[in-house]
Amino acid sequence: MESLELNTAADRKEDVSSRNNVAQAPASPTLRGDGHDEQARNDTDGKGGNMKEQRAKKVSVEVKENDKDNKKKKSKSKSKKGGAKPSGFEEYFVDVPVTPDEYNEERSLYDRRKTVIERLQTAIHRYTARRKFDSFRKLVFDKFMAYGRVRTGPNPFTGGVTENDPNLTAAEISQLRAQHYFENGIEETSEVDFNAVVGGFLSSYLQQAVDLYEQEQIITAVGVVRNYLNYLLHHDVIPEYKSQVDAAKATCDLAEGQLWLCVKASRVLPGKFNESCSILWGGFYQDTYPRDIEAARQLDVLPEVLLPDAKKLFTSGLAAQASADSVKAYDEQMKEGSYHIKRKFTGFFEVDKIIMADEYVRSMYKHPVSGGFPRVGKIKARTWYNPGAAPLDLTQAEKLEMEKHGRPIEHYEFILEDEVLDTMFPGIKIQATIYETSFGILYFDTITSVLCSFYTYLLNEDLIDWKPHRFLPQRETVPPPEAVPVEAHIVGPEGRDTVASLYGRENAAATEAEDGEGGATW
Numbered sequence: 001m002e003s004l005e006l007n008t009a010a011d012r013k014e015d016v017s018s019r020n021n022v023a024q025a026p027a028s029p030t031l032r033g034d035g036h037d038e039q040a041r042n043d044t045d046g047k048g049g050n051m052k053e054q055r056a057k058k059v060s061v062e063v064k065e066n067d068k069d070n071k072k073k074k075s076k077s078k079s080k081k082g083g084a085k086p087s088g089f090e091e092y093f094v095d096v097p098v099t100p101d102e103y104n105e106e107r108s109l110y111d112r113r114k115t116v117i118e119r120l121q122t123a124i125h126r127y128t129a130r131r132k133f134d135s136f137r138k139l140v141f142d143k144f145m146a147y148g149r150v151r152t153g154p155n156p157f158t159g160g161v162t163e164n165d166p167n168l169t170a171a172e173i174s175q176l177r178a179q180h181y182f183e184n185g186i187e188e189t190s191e192v193d194f195n196a197v198v199g200g201f202l203s204s205y206l207q208q209a210v211d212l213y214e215q216e217q218i219i220t221a222v223g224v225v226r227n228y229l230n231y232l233l234h235h236d237v238i239p240e241y242k243s244q245v246d247a248a249k250a251t252c253d254l255a256e257g258q259l260w261l262c263v264k265a266s267r268v269l270p271g272k273f274n275e276s277c278s279i280l281w282g283g284f285y286q287d288t289y290p291r292d293i294e295a296a297r298q299l300d301v302l303p304e305v306l307l308p309d310a311k312k313l314f315t316s317g318l319a320a321q322a323s324a325d326s327v328k329a330y331d332e333q334m335k336e337g338s339y340h341i342k343r344k345f346t347g348f349f350e351v352d353k354i355i356m357a358d359e360y361v362r363s364m365y366k367h368p369v370s371g372g373f374p375r376v377g378k379i380k381a382r383t384w385y386n387p388g389a390a391p392l393d394l395t396q397a398e399k400l401e402m403e404k405h406g407r408p409i410e411h412y413e414f415i416l417e418d419e420v421l422d423t424m425f426p427g428i429k430i431q432a433t434i435y436e437t438s439f440g441i442l443y444f445d446t447i448t449s450v451l452c453s454f455y456t457y458l459l460n461e462d463l464i465d466w467k468p469h470r471f472l473p474q475r476e477t478v479p480p481p482e483a484v485p486v487e488a489h490i491v492g493p494e495g496r497d498t499v500a501s502l503y504g505r506e507n508a509a510a511t512e513a514e515d516g517e518g519g520a521t522w
Contacts, residue, residue, distance in 0.1 A: 087132035089227055094234040095130065110237050116192055117182050123237045124150065124180045127228060140221045141228070143209040146464050147201045149190055150180050194241060198225060198248040199456035202255040204388070215260045222259070226252040251454060258425065258452040265423035270432070270444035271416045273317045273376055275303075276310035277443035282341050283435055284446050309373075317376045320361045321415045322441060329439035342436045346448075349412065350384035351428045354421055374417040383409045384429055388457035412442055427453025 086093070098106070109126075110119050124145070133141065142152050202222065212218050229245050229252070232238060238245070270278075278285035289303060290296035296303075305313065318327060333339040357365075357375040365375040385407055394402065402408075412434075416424075429451040432444045 085132065087134075088130055089132075089137065089223060094227075094230045106235055110235065112239070115187060116238060116241075117187050119237050121180075121182055123232060123235065126235075127231050128180065131227075136217070136220060137224050140206075140210060140224045143205070144201055144225055144228070145180050147205050147460050148197050149186055149460065149463065150182060152180055192241060192244075194229070194244040195247040195251060196456055196458060197460070198229075199251050199454050200458040200460060201225070202251065202259065203452040203455045204457055205461055207259075212259065212263060218259045218263070219256060222252050222256045254454060255452065258428075258454075261423050261425060262428065262450045262452060265420070265428070265430075266447065266450045268420050268423060269430070269447045269450070271420045272305055272313055272374060273415050273417060274443040274445070275305045276313040276317075277435070277437075277441065278445050279303075279305060279307060279310045280314055281339075281435065281437055281443075283433075283443075313373055316365070316373055317415050318441070320357070320364055320376055321378045326440040330441075333439050338438070340438045342438050344433070344435050344445075346431070346433045348384040348386050348389070348429060348431050349381040351379050351381045351424055351426060351430070353380040354424050354426065355379070356421055357418055374419060376415050376417050377421050378413055378415045379421065379424060381412050381414065381430075383407075383411075386429075386431070386455075386457070388461075414442060414444060425453065429453070429455055 088095075109122050128141075145152060202225065206212070206221060210217075210221060212221065226249060229249050233242065233245055275285050277283070279289055280286070285303065285305075289307070290301065293302070293306070318330060322330075330339070354377070356377045361375055361377075365373065430444075431448040431451075433446045433448075434442055435445055436442045
């Protein structure tokens, strides 16, 4: 307590001395006698306060108030721009609630007495008017419409009617302004199949029309198609095709996962084991293997698998997943030097079963000899014939044999790393060039395409941007122009130019005969 009281007393003395110093501060400049008395009086307020500090505080307060006003203005301007407006593609969103009058209007627009084409065209017009498309979604939707035989652009089938006609209703004006339309008479040459169109677009045409590099792009692209199908169901546009639309939505759910796996598989295939086989036994990677490793290292063009590692990768995979007969044949042929490529072919394969590395294989790859290399599993596949591929080039006898017994189906096994198998799923389809060795090992050399399990090919792809033939108007026959002689200069015997017709030598000789000279050189 005593120390506390002493400290308090000392503090009081310091406060008194500080007040005395403040009181004497205005008089201190008078002792200087250097002409600064007036400036010192201006800088004080007579109460011991500093006028400069007060002005600074006032300015800082004004700046803070202005900052608050600017923030309010910015927030208002952002809301005015409509940055928070919905686009219509939010998750679980279909459409805003409708009033009874709007419902009755839709019942008349989508009356089942109208044709399917009429109802779909109206639905497309109203759907696009109620959605806020960004550039990517607009591209996907236009490509989807084109694949479904819907033209994009100004409608030429309006019969000369313009939106300035006073007798038109708001709905009719909206249809005139629409950018998607069906061609006249399309119902006579086309069949309505929503699931087939959605399956063909997502599994085949989408990857050709749009570059898909990221999973988010795939989810967005599939979401555009699903959003359109939900709109058709919500507004009961085509109730007679509800089962087809439901099946198409299920295809969208399947595509969302499989498309991304196909993209990843195309990046990692054929895998290090198959690359090693191609380097050792023949193929693309052997043909492109650098002869000068040091030069390739300096140029930063080294292959992913080098020759020493290729031998270890191959023997490890052979011991882990090859059959006993293949291992025995490999040992014998290596001793005899009789190994060779048995056949090479290109084809389509459909994966039936995926076999990951088991405990025995995992323990094998923990051994120092195989340590550091990726463990391998295998897939079982069979022949698949792409309906969109060119027809097989067969002799007449082979065609008769195929018609009698059907297309031949072969079964294969391929060794792949676990990281590659993670991108596989039953039903995935692969187009590749295959090599088969004399000791029974098949390996992928080059991969051409990776397709979904629901891959669908339609002739719609060939009809995009197709226009019907039309006859050109008959032009009047123009008579050929009369023959006009062409003259050229040739060198005469004395070095002077002589004019001669290109009709023949006789005319040239006649020309020179008139000049009294001869011996023209041709």
